[in-house]
Amino acid sequence: MSSVLQIYNSLARQKEIFDPVNPPYVGLYVCGPTVYNDVHLGNVRTFISFDMVYRYLKYLGYKVRYVRNITDAGHLTNERGEGVNRIESQSQLEKLEPMEIVQKYTVGFHDVCRLFNLHRPTIEPTATGHIIEQIEMAKQLINNGYAYESNGSVYFDVNAYNSHNHNYGKLSGRNTEELIAGYRDLDGQDEKRNAIDFALWKKASPEHIMRWPSPWGEGFPGWHLECSVMSTKYLGTTFDIHGGGMDLKFPHHECEIAQNIGATGTEPVKYWMHTNMLNFNGQKMSKSLGNSILPLELITGNHPLLDKAYSPMTVRLLFLQSHYSSELDITLKGLQDAEKGLRRLLNAAQYLDGLCLSGETNTTTDDELNQLADKCKEVMDDDFNTAKLIATLYEMASRINIFHNDNKKCPVSEPTFTRFRDIFKAFLFEVLGIVNENEATSTDTLDKVMNLVIDIRKTARENKDWPTSDKIRDALKDAKIILKDNKDGTSYEVE
């Protein structure tokens, strides 16, 4: 009856039973943002997905060390040393020091994380805080014969790596020769032995501000190196789960594997997980395409393509309603649907608290509730199928509503009821990370005022004084407070 967690491993290209290296401990590493600009919604989708993974692993009882880095070292826009350092170019744009840019957008990123109710990682290391370790790994790769220095820069030697029976490209299904063929017509490869080689350390040009001393002169680390270093420093040479967006599979994660194997000789990651892209109008939402919506724009509704503001929890539910490995096209209709669905689930959660046992047990109902409770774990064990979990929660909500309408009586046994209630709440709040936003907006003061107003209106209604009753209702509606007349009285909700 009890299922076990299975994870789709991008490296193996199949679902595998999750078998941690060192249970009950689990190491989870997720590639974090480059803090040179506001995070956009696509990043948020990935981080919500892994937040859910982290939450579910904890729910299963694992002790999870969750590492998510901050890339603040200012890498170049491509591996060939062309392009611009994104942090430095942003700093020129905003007339701020590079580290002010880093600070500003790191804080902004954390604000967004809080907004969407993301748990903080247990370690959030920065690339600039691990320059020494990165230099050490580059040295080790040189010593092991997998890297070479060239004109103050250090490059990973892909051919040397492959000739030692390693396979650069195994994660993303690339073929080294074809990659080289694709690069052949590109210029500016003089420093490298091979076009496919990638930078571990780059020599800083004179105008480059973010620079550190190294055995090869002043420079800065290559982008892929920080994740190799920080993941294994905190999680060990082989750890459990490494996650990130699909777009990082190549070259970033491919290079990470090569660096770790080259440095330590061991496979760094047991399970690779990749989240799919967030689309907008059928196209990938991406910084480079310039079609991204910022999280804050969505929350405030301040964007030409939005009809209104959507709450963070609406967005969170919308994202989790599709599987993490599927593409998700964000639309206004989808947001509206999710908004209603969220209300349905939260209403049910509220009704759940008011339910009590009827005293008699209907064995069919009892069984059905237990089956629904079982199903939550079963579907999550199947590669974190949140879409199915949410469908199951809707079914549970439907049951709750029926009981609520039936004098709030549940014809089931006490253990079944307790289990059903605990599981519904645990999966909705702990695992999916949904919070009731309306609860946060209502305060004691407001509650007292509203109770008074509702009481006055109740008297008016009892006297069939409809003008007064409707005036109160309309005026409150202007103030974005919605009155709901139910069978057993009136409640309110802040919009």
Place this chain on the structure above:
RNA sequence: GGUCGUGUGGCCGAGUGGCUAGGCAGAGCUCUGCAAAAGCUUCUACAGCGGUUCGAAUCCGUUCACGACCUCCA
């Protein structure tokens, strides 16, 4: 060109070869002074064409369409 993926009812979105996913919208109903909100019921689809099978949305082949990656991005 290479690699990978997708095509499900009005819309979104899960689907392990046979058994109702679920949500939104629509329709009907309950509640109600009216309304709103909420709730209940209902609506049965799998791109085309072949094939395997007792049986296919699910496996195989093929055609068409779409997308992602191959260059910085989650």
